[in-house]
Amino acid sequence: MCGIIAQSGADDAVGTLINGLERLEYRGYDSAGIAVQNGSGIAVHKRAGDVSEIREEIQTEAASGEVGIGHTRWSTHGPPTDANAHPHTSDTGNIAVVHNGVIENHAELREFLSANGHEFTSDTDTEVIPHLIEHFRQTESETMAAFRRAIDELEGSYAIAALIRDEERVYAARAGSPLVLGLDSGQYYLASDIPAFVEHTRDVAFLEDGDVVVLESDGAQIFDRNGVPVERDVERVDWNPEEVGKGHFDHYMLKEIHNQPSSIAKTIRGRVDPADGAVAFDDLDTEVLDGVREIHVVACGTSYHAALFGARLLSDAGVRTQVFRASEYAKAAGPVSDETLVVTVTQSGETADTLSALRTAAGRGATTVTVTNVVGSTAAREADQSVFIRAGPEIGVAATKTFTSQVVTLILLSQKIAMELPDATPREDLPELLAALERIPTHLDQVIEESRAADLATWLPEHEAYFFIGRGMSRPVALEGALKFKEITYEHAEGFASGQLKHGPLALVTSDTPVFGLFTGEDVDKTVTNAKEAQTRGADIIGIGPADGPGADESDAYLRVPDTHPVCQNLLANVQLQLVSYHTANQLDRPIDKPRNLAKSVTVQ
CATH class of the missing domain: 3.60.20.10 (Aminohydrolase, N-terminal nucleophile (Ntn) domain)
Structure with missing residues (x-):
């Protein structure tokens, strides 16, 4: 590294x-x-x-x-x-x-x-x-x-x-x-x-x-x-x-958070047609999907959270899908055949664990596709096909714009796969989802401009631990929010499926444990209920969701996102959590772009 x-x-x-x-x-x-x-x-x-x-x-x-x-x-x-x-x-x-x-x-x-x-x-x-x-x-x-x-x-x-x-x-x-x-x-x-x-x-x-x-x-x-x-x-x-370069920003991370409207615009350019409900990938030869019966999605770290998001959409489309941490793939994958499509997700295309998993999959006869940011990277050269997220260079160790570009790419790729596989079904609301994706850059600008994360960060460092909860497609955002927080603040943070909170983690909740509730996407009412269970134990609830959405009134503090398609709400909530992490780390005077013991491109196993 x-x-x-x-x-x-x-x-x-x-x-x-x-x-x-x-x-x-x-x-x-x-x-x-x-x-x-x-x-x-x-x-x-x-x-x-x-x-x-x-x-x-x-x-x-x-x-x-x-x-x-x-x-x-x-x-x-x-x-x-x-x-x-x-x-x-x-x-x-x-x-x-x-x-x-x-x-x-x-x-x-x-x-x-x-x-x-x-x-x-x-x-x-x-x-x-x-x-x-x-x-x-x-x-x-x-x-x-x-x-x-x-x-x-x-x-x-x-x-x-x-x-x-x-x-x-x-x-x-x-x-x-x-x-x-x-x-x-x-x-x-x-x-x-x-x-x-x-x-x-x-x-x-x-x-x-x-x-x-x-x-x-x-x-x-x-x-x-x-x-x-x-x-x-x-x-x-x-x-x-x-x-x-950092330009006029104090840190690369803040610059790259602000870059997300333009990076997402590049990610979706030429790939969506809401009027026809169509998704196109010029860099993907659909013959690679011939005979595919199951999909393995493999990644590490932040890319793993993006993989969870994409895998959920594939499963919803009726595709048999499993997600693996790359370092565990060789032992955990089980049977792999020429009917298996292995999708590796790696920002750099050089992540050692992910490359090892890709080679394992290819050696067992699977077809491989890599989702990456770097043309010419090892993963892009070795996979059967490559799909590029087009996020541009990212310098901050804590991934921000590459995560959102990975998620958007996987949203589109999941629906393209669903269109091509005979037993799969694209979303019924695909035209609405594609239209919402086209509005994402504007909505991201709105979130970044109006966010109250900096005000929230003035009192967050007074606490001992931080929990992030979400359900369905908001769960990967909760996991990513916790990872980002611990990476750059050095404070203890954990992400959970919201329903998991009462099966053990609730024992750790006190008045010194704020709980971030992802009130976005689907099944929001259940996440609100889980958050209130923590609130009755003294925890402050920091909700993230649409202005008038479920959970807004129950939250002790609330970060708003535009009321758009449920899938896209999660992307916008993620940016709010990026800003929370950034401003809290800034309050603590952490080296935001260079968190201790970490490096961006993990090229050792």
Whole structure:
């Protein structure tokens, strides 16, 4: 989950590397560092802390250079210390390496290298890589041969970028961790994700597992796992540099909450026709649905909550559907056949657990479709079909606009599937639902403009725990609301199906336990009843729903959403909960965009 960046070209690399690392901090911010060829060797500058803390130090101390690598770390092996920060170097200092991923056989390699005289200075798995390269350079006449021999020894996942003293180039490789190539006139970049260099170029090539790259000032050479030169398709990403900056907002999260009207508009564009009650997906070949009898929806974290939402709609349409946490899929899925469609939901398309589940499903004969935000991601390449949520780049670790875009995409996909499968039935009110979806951007603007979440947040931090309850399609919103709250406030929060409250959790309810009631969607009266059960035990009820809806009068505080289609009410309620989490975390002075111990793209299992 770390972020890496590399540059080779005519311009000084130091500023580009530091700016790129700041754009990659959603992947980790325990420590950071860069290495550049400075004309007399490799200069390394690194330390614990986030990039903003060390920017001035690096810019002051680092000599200029046109070739360099950088890293921002999410700790896996070893605590976040100066010694464990990347880049790591060989004994001689002639080789510097940055790495994202996990080297599973690092202990055996460390033992082998130590026996051959190499000394280690960190606790990381990464440090074996520069020592391996140096070890093989003793017997290989060419650096590329030594680099290849080194990566051939590695087991696990990695994206690696390496500098070699007196060579004006970067050597890089990927296997299981993302690495994307950026191409500009006279400038070439490698990074874990596009935002690292999107201010310089939007022309990218997504590298594949087994690829090895040599980055030089006059171009980039790509070789496959057999050493054969290959070309990877160059695509132009539809992202503007402004999209990866905070603009006038204090935090990326707040900006991305405010971005949701435009991101949802992109999600639904060209996909809905309310007049005909039709749903279209140009990027989905419906032949993929031939013979499908059951659907497995697989995801992690926030994407799992979106998956629950979509699965409910599929079940309502008469499709046999199960939802699985990706990390449990291999053991929990049971029989899978060529009549099974597995839909993986992953914002980044690089989530390790989800990729493992996708590969498990494909290996058992299932057809696979991935719902993702990133064209060219590993999930998009490996699935039989891909559907893109079109949310644009999201920098804040706590997902906001990608969740709403995932849910809208799954709403539409569920109805498209229901239209195509012979035993399924689309919603009777589909034209009304599609019309409501087209109004969602306007309604989101209204919610964001009129929300009282900031006022509510002034007294919320005084409590000990927070419960979120919902029923039916509001249950995933309750789960997501609790997850968002705990992620960025560090306060204890739990989400439940509202009917579950009286089967145990009610024992925890006191006057210090506010209960957020999702009074949206269907069966609202039952959720109101469950909320009142908590209220009689002293809990304050914070209702979310239409202005005159059930529960408004019973709530101690109330956050309104426009009175629209029941399915869409839940989407609007989710935005209110995002704002509650944001403003409460702000009251508590939490690092909202960089919650402790978390990273956005979870590329380790």
